[in-house]
Amino acid sequence: MFNIVLVNPQIPPNTGNIGRLCVNTNSTLHLVKPLGFDISEKAVKRAGLDYWEKLDLVIWESLEEFYKENKKYLDRFFFATTKSKKPYFEVTFKPGDFLIFGSETKGLPMEFMRKNWQNAITIPMCENGRSLNLSVSVGIILYEAIKQNIDSFCGH
Secondary structure, eight states, X not given: OOEEEEESOOOHHHHHHHHHHHHHHTOEEXXXXXXXXXXXXXXXXXXXXXXXXGSEEEEEXXXXXXXXXXXXXXXXXXXXXXXXXXXXXXXXXXXXXXEEEOBTTTBSOHHHHGGGGGGEEBOOOOTTOSOOOHHHHHHHHHHHHHHHTGGGSTTO
16 A cells, blocks of 8 residues: 655564554555664564564665665655654655655654655644654554545555
8 A cells, every 4th residue: 555664763662563554554664774673583473473474574775775776756755754844644645655754763864855855744743742653653644645545445
């Protein structure tokens, strides 16, 4: 349905929750190295991620490799960032879009987002907090994209 891209994720439970979201939405999870944890079969089993084998997972060695292989879709890259003023719900999403999220500690590199800055989106927040949990952010934006494309969602 959609492509969820995590650039340099650091916290295993976040990635596990996002993997579960991807399985339940027929979305592909792209993990861009370096990763802050081990995703070997043994580590995944130990973490109790019994659905991981059902996950459509693509591992990229670097952001450069991801970009080189997918730059033809650049106009459908949407960068989740606190640096944008454009709310995610003002975007028109299409099946196959790339919803791209940075690491929990650093976010996305500005030079990467500048490749298509008009698609930098944010989740509105009040002034008391600086960001949301990564898996919560993915869920919010992914389900907005699904809402806009419900007729294409899992046979609905």
